[in-house]
Amino acid sequence: MKKVNISIIIRILSNHVKEFNPPLIESVSENYRNPFFILVSTILSARTKDSLTEKVCNILFKHVKSLNSLEKISLSKLEQLIKPVNFYKTKARHLKELPKLLKDEFNNKIPKDVDSLVKLPGVGRKTANIVSAIAFGLDAIGVDTHVHTIMNRLGYVKTSNPEETEKELRRKVLVKYWKKINYLFVPFGQNICTPVSPHCSACFIRKYCNRVGVKTKR
Ligand code: SF4
Numbered sequence: 368m369k370k371v372n373i374s375i376i377i378r379i380l381s382n383h384v385k386e387f388n389p390p391l392i393e394s395v396s397e398n399y400r401n402p403f404f405i406l407v408s409t410i411l412s413a414r415t416k417d418s419l420t421e422k423v424c425n426i427l428f429k430h431v432k433s434l435n436s437l438e439k440i441s442l443s444k445l446e447q448l449i450k451p452v453n454f455y456k457t458k459a460r461h462l463k464e465l466p467k468l469l470k471d472e473f474n475n476k477i478p479k480d481v482d483s484l485v486k487l488p489g490v491g492r493k494t495a496n497i498v499s500a501i502a503f504g505l506d507a508i509g510v511d512t513h514v515h516t517i518m519n520r521l522g523y524v525k526t527s528n529p530e531e532t533e534k535e536l537r538r539k540v541l542v543k544y545w546k547k548i549n550y551l552f553v554p555f556g557q558n559i560c561t562p563v564s565p566h567c568s569a570c571f572i573r574k575y576c577n578r579v580g581v582k583t584k585r
Contacts, residue, residue, distance in 0.1 A: 368577050371523040376572050377544050380551040383571055387554035391417035392501050395424060402477045402502035403433060409497050410461060410489045415452040417557075423452050434475070438466035461489030479503040492530055500546045508536050509549035513556025520560065522577030 395408040407427070412420040427448050431437050437445075446459040465487060469475055477498070478484055484495035497509035508514075510533040518524045524535040536548065559566050567573055567584040578584070 368522050368579075369575075371521050371575060371577070373523055373540055374544070376521070376575055377547060377551060379572050380555055381547070384551055384554060387558045388417070390550060390553040391420050391424075392497055393550060395421070402498065404428060405502040406465075406477055406487075406490075406494075406498050407431070407437075407462065409494045411449060411452050411458055413458070413489070413491075413494070414454065419451055423449050434466045434469060437462060458489060464488040477502070479505060481507055492533060496533065497549060500549070504546075506542050506545045508533055508540070508545045510536065511549070511553060512562065513560075514548060514552045516562060517552050517556055517560045520565070520576065520579050520581055521572075522579045525579075 391412050392405060392409055395404055404424070408420065408424045411423060411427075430448060431440055431445070442459055442463050445462060446455055449455045449459055449462075452458060468487060469477065472486070473483065478487075479499060479502075481492065481495040481499050484490050484498055485492060490498075493509050493511050496507040499505045499507040500509060510529040512529065514536075515526070515529040515532040518532055518536065519526060523539070524532055526532045526535055537545075540548065556562070559570050564583045564585055565581060567576075567578065567581070569585075570576070
């Protein structure tokens with residue numbers, strides 16, 4: 368198996384990323400420059416397509432613009448606003464729990480570090496890393512299924528879930544690249560290294576890839 372040079376791969380993907388739609392969170396952070404919006408949109412995006420989450424966020428953020436307005440809105444109204452996203456009832460419940468928890472435990476502020484963020488309802492490690500990196504500019508690696516799958520296909524890590532992949536990436540990737548990983552690999556996974564049958568013939572990093580576990584490709 369050839370050795371994977373992640374710096375070269377990151378450089379190549381950086382040159383191509385503009386060809387694809389950016390991950391949801393990048394457009395949210397451009398349109399709504401505020402940790403509150405970034406946290407809420409990331410919670411809503413779990414197991415839901417970015418394009419759908421973005422539509423829901425644009426509607427929701429007309430009604431809910433702060434922790435204060437989130438506290439005031441009724442659960443049923445919130446459910447109605449976010450209904451198109453998967454697991455909307457659970458997500459609405461988690462969102463409604465946020466204001467009180469932040470008041471009680473975090474001085475009414477959204478925490479910046481991953482270990483504190485994961486204590487919030489509906490926030491797993493991926494969400495926590497993305498919020499920490501995008502909303503607060505801290506070094507963090509948001510690992511979703513795309514990042515996890517691609518890193519394993521490349522042969523850069525050998526892991527069985529995104530949490531393990533995050534740990535390995537934190538150990539192996541230079542810190543200066545951490546914030547770029549999600550931004551580069553999510554659109555690449557949505558468009559080229561797709562979960563089922565990746566487009567290897569159109570892939571601009573194919574000569575660096577070991578295609579581990581790839582059985583069908585295009
Ligand atoms: S060569 Fe195929 S498996 Fe490897 S990164 Fe490219 S699309 Fe993914």
